[in-house]
Amino acid sequence: MNKEPIKFRKERLDRGIKARCEDIFALSSYREILYLLLPRVLPVALLLVFPLFKDIVGLYWEKVLVITCAIALLSLSWDWLASVGLISLGQALFFGVGAYVTGSLNYAFKWPPLITIPLGTLGGALICTLLLLPVLRLRGVYFAIVTLTLPLLLMRFIETTKILGGTEGLSALTPLPSLWVELYVPVFTLLICLFGFRRLINEDYGLVLQGIRDNDRAVMSGAINIYWFKTQAVFLAALVGSFPGAFMTHYYQFVGMPAFALDYSILPLTAAVLGGVGTFAGPTLGAFILVPLSEVLRAFGTLRVVFYSAILIICVVGLPEGVFHYIRRKYHQFERMVEVG
């Protein structure tokens, strides 16, 4: 007797409302409008009102919000690089260079944050792009290797040459003008970058970048100078990565070697992989899961880094989809089991 168990397979169907909404902007009911808008508007609204309740949630958690935005920006920058096919293991490079440029401008010339933060962001992005320029001609893991190496080396460089305050760093920098600036500047920057990147990657410009990721030779034989496009992409990523460095410098009123710390490399990376690579919303979501979690686990000290590493390995090997893709799928599709005949 050969009695085989009945086999089932999971079948996924798009919700009717999704099929109708996609690409066709003829929405017929409030329900459909809500269906489309809710996942976009709700998180944005939450983010915008969160600082208003500072008296209820307490300043500590408002501070966590600022750090979360900084990490989210770094992971957005990581995801942007990943969508051109460049793997960065050293987001701390962008953060640190942005921080040091801002800090030293403020320290040397006593310029206010309104000038040093934009200058630091721009200057930091330029320096990072120049540093990474030679590697862009190569394919493969070279970019990862060099981004991993550079922050460590720059840290050593500052330590040995004792420039820019050496191991002590530069302290007593100008504080930010008000609490509202501290809270709303990172939030707005994050939203602008998030929706900007999401838009840009689907524009024709973004298609070229995605093409470089999939097959750089075919892009090249399409009469497109891929090195120039890669340079632009790295500059944009460096811009978005340097801003949190520049901002946090004035936020902490201090810049020092911790700006190149491993945390700024591995946290954004973990956030991006956990959230889901390639969506920009995923990495942001990942940062909003990881950073508050990591505040809760503050008591564990360096074990947190081990914890990130474990999450990274598990996500990369076992759950490459990421949280965001999972939620999106659940939102847009029915699942049911069907008998396999």
Place this chain on the structure above:
Amino acid sequence: MSETILKVEGLNKNFGGVAAIVDVSFEVKKGELLGIIGPNGSGKTTLVNLLTGFVKPDSGRVFYRGVDITGKKPYKIAEMGIARTFQMVKPFYQLSAFKNLIIPLYSSRVRRLRGGMYGDRDDVAIDLLEDVGFERDSFVPYKVASSLPHGYLKRLELARCLALRPELLILDELFSGMSMSEVASTLPIIERLNGEGLTILMVEHRLKELFRIAHRVIALNFGSKIADSPPGEIMENEAVKAAYLGSEEEGEDA
């Protein structure tokens, strides 16, 4: 025929001591359909890579419309109007078929040639796909490239080249991996393109199909040019016979 569009002079290339191309010289006239044949490993793909800048030659020169393009970057050569297909098709997998074509359409060459017109790029892309045999009103042009069958990918590759509005089209074994019916439907497209005045250099293993449309055929063996004659006579050539019989019968059975 008329003016020379491509002139190759004494091209040489070694890979770690192995001679891949040995002293190859030839010319391509404007409007010509030139075939290049040769057994496996005879250096055909290397020749294409040399012409399009993906590999730098050890010595020798390549002139395109009188301009020396030896050792120029691939995108510069493409910018001048030489388009090529790849033997191993690797489309932009995560993009839909017609979005694959947006990338060459975005290049400064195409925008210049189209007089700055860019807003209608989607329509142009769909037209191009229809040109190479995609069903216009079906969902095929909107499907993600990774889900398309091989024959479509090969034709997508051809469309990617045509998007560039090339003056010289180099096809690197376009027919390899295609089914008989796919070849039969692609052949007229190439004939038509050539009839419209496009110069085509075709590296091919399927000799029967090639001989039907080519004006002239060059045979390579071990990197050297061994014959250069009209398609009707090339298989009469003793060196070519020896090269094919000496290695394999591939191409004859197609």
Place this chain on the structure above:
Amino acid sequence: MLLSILIYGLINSIILALTAIGFSLTFGISGVANFAYGGFYILSGFLVWMLLNYLRFPLLLAIALTIGVVGLLGFITYWIILLRVRGIALSEVIATFALGVGILELFRYLGFVTYEFTLPYLKKGMILIAGVPVDYQRLYIIGIGLALVLFLYFFTHHTRIGLSFRGIAQNERTAISLGIRSDWTAALSLAFGCAMGALAAIVILPLGIISINTGYEVLLIAVAVGIVGGLESVSGILIASLILGYTQVFTGTYLKPEWMMVVYLAAIVIVLTIKPSGLFGKFKELEERV
């Protein structure tokens, strides 16, 4: 003075080569950039220390055991982690990087950060070479370094498994079609790379203390040597080590010792700008072979 620079430059170069060779070997064969290399390096140091101090093993046994265990760990890493993400550069890089960081930070958390963590010399004492005092440990390093290079040469050129390593390195698809099991070979390449890292750690670490930060530094050295010499070439590694090693000793002698690390930065930046594939790299950008 000059003689001591010559001798210590050579020692320093061999230390660099020993440190880098495991990383390059793995990369050269299977194309996996093993970013967990620094983690395995430090793990080997602590493993020997624990075997010696907790279990009172004899030194040689502890060393042999450690090299075996770390090699095995590399092998297991391939089957458990890398096999599932093989070919996806993004995932390979992230997974090994995370593994390395995880190992190192775990040790930091467990309190392996004080000065008591040192490994014993293989043999104490020193001799004078042409008037320059050199201790036996450094002589051992020279000996083992040279032996390893020779062994590698014979291994890759004259044994079956070594030849299949080279086959995979040159063309994976062809190698598979010739009956070489690519997964086994890649797993073995990772195991060998890690075991060599362990050997390097065991002979080099006694010169200082075992510190977590050395783990990151080792990766830095491996990468710097690899970039300067070209990641796939053994002779490139040797020559790059000589260049970097002597430059370091010169800067250490004539400038300040702290500047030695800066040499790496300068070397990487210069080489990447002039010849990105490394001085002896066979890595040719955008080249399609026949």
